[in-house]
Amino acid sequence: MSTSGKRRTVGAALLIALLSLVAFAVPANAEPPGIPSTETAKSWLSGLKVQPDGSxxxxDREKFPHWSTVSGSCDTREEVLKRDGENVNVDSSCKATSGSWYSPYDGETWTQTSDVDIDHVVALGNAWRTGANSWTTDKREQFxxxxxxxxxxxxxxxxxxAKGDQSPDTWVPPRTEYHCTYAKLWIGSKHRWGLTINxxxxxxxxxxLGSC
Structure with missing residues (x-):
């Protein structure tokens, strides 16, 4: 084989390897979808039904089945890790093998998935006592x-x-700069699922919302 032929072969191999790496590198959006604007959040907040929390x-957390399969071997947890992480690489079983995850709640960044939880913004226990107790198991799984x-x-x-199943009147993220967004997340989810607030x-x- 000529020198130029060898160069083309090596170049093609490097290109294939690069494309392979790119295929497994997942770009990050770094936040959930559907976050309302401040004005929309204020409107939705005024429209939420106010009543004391139920019992x-x-x-039981098992009444809210998670994490569900999204496609193939990918479940909901893995999908959120891919969405919210930076330079996330996944293996053939959809497990994140490397990357970094910035937690807007406290401003910390992690490189091990074992240090990262997927938070249910409106906690399952809070959802239960604000309307989800009357849902079907299928609807609770969707939530x-x-x-x-x-x-x-x-x-x-x-x-x-540390948050547990608390609502914002008893727990907010330690990073005050995120309080505006957290309120919009909370209101957006309660509005979307028709849950009550106290x-x-x-x-x-x-x-x-006044800090926005």
Whole structure:
């Protein structure tokens, strides 16, 4: 083989390798879809039904099946990791093998998926006591795996665990710069799913929108 032929062969091999890497590199949007504008959030907040939270009687996380298969071997958690991460690479089983994840709740960045939780913005327990207790299991599964609305976001695991099932009147992200967006996420999800809010929750959300 001539020198020029060898160069073409090596060049083709390098191009194929590069394209292979690009195919597995997933660009990041870094935020959930469907976040309302501030004015829309204010309008939606005023339209949410205000009433005391209901009981936790009968609640079980298993009544909100997650994480559901999205396609092939990819489940909802893996889809959010790909969406919210930077330079995410996935293997043939759809598991994120490398990348970085910025948590807007606390401003920390992580490179191990074990340090990252997928937060249900409106926690499953909160949803249960504000309307989801009367839903079918199928609807609760759709809620718990909602990739089309502002309900799922990748954040630092221990921050998510500290949140638990609290609403904004008792817990907000430690990073104050994110309070405006968090309020819009919360309102957007409650509006989308027709969930109620309590009076303290409404007051706090209104105050948070004032920081926008």
């Amino acid at each position: 936790m009687d009968g609640y 718990a795996n909602d990739l089309s609305g502002p309900q799922l976001i990748a954040v630092t695991d221990n921050v998510n665990q 009076s303290a929750e409404k007051s706090k959300l209104d105050s948070m």
